[in-house]
Amino acid sequence: MSPKPSTRLRILGLGAAATLALGLSACASTDDTAGGGEVELSTPFKVAATDVPHGDILAFVKENLAEDAGIDFEIVSFTDYPLGNQWLSEGEVDANYFQHRPYLDAQIEEFGYEIEPLSDVHVEPYAAFSEKYDSVADLPDGAKISVTNDASNQERALDLLAQEGLIELPEDGEVSALVIENSAEYNPHGFDFIEADPASQARALPDVDLGILNGNYFLDAGYSLEDALIVEPLEGNVYANFLAARTDNADDPRIQKLDELLTSPEVKAYIEETWPGGDVSPAF
DSSP states (O other): OOOOOTTOBOOOHHHHHHHHHHHHHHTOOSOOGGGTOOOOTTSOEEEEEOIIIIIHHHHHHHHHTHHHHTOOEEEEEOSOHHHHHHHHHTTSSSEEEEEEHHHHHHHHHHHOOOEEEEEEEEEOOOEEEOSSOSSGGGOOTTOEEEEESSHHHHHHHHHHHHHTTSSOOOSSSOOOHHHHHTOTTTOTTOOEEEEEOGGGTTTTGGGSSEEEEOHHHHHHTTOOGGGOSEEOOSTTOOOOEEEEEETTTTTOHHHHHHHHHHTSHHHHHHHHHHOTTSSSEEOO
């Protein structure tokens, strides 16, 4: 795991998040494009990101590429997924980097956000971990399995279990832990699904038989794909993470420049050298 860069503002807990939001409101977004004003490339801006790997990748860009490219940005760290798009939509930050397209689509449908994805940067395979068993074949009937409470990633977790033949998925209709758990047809082993906030899943691994985690959270907790019992395939993976901006500032030259840097050969080499085991893979 890469060391945490000192350039980040780390936010822990809702109280700290609220404090940050107030502080950011006092010094509003640096983007003027929505009002038709000109924005200098060198004007500082803010990018919200989860720490690993997004914050690490942004820190590499900030420390090695940004100055020569003429941009200057602050990395605003967070752990609670919904804050990323909330802050962006409210203008508290100018861009974010933490999500994949199914998650953004679900957020837009729920909240009406006017947010656009830019270029795909990387993929973090979803993976299943256990501190009690060495193989999913050892899972007993009625095993407790932790899945995220976020719908787009929950379906992703259930796909992993179906991939191993542990459950069946409905061909039509809703795919959710609740639907699977309550069906003898879909859940022949009687697994007990525990829905949890994704940021808390790694900490709860000792309390369950299997936990299915998103890459940034298992990396932040010190796990790697070498520890995983099931790993999501990379081929055909639709969960690439990208830089996102509001519709009214997606053409901001500073954000366009950052998007260009995030998909540069230098960043590709950094990702491959930092996570040689494929915990994080370039998507470009």
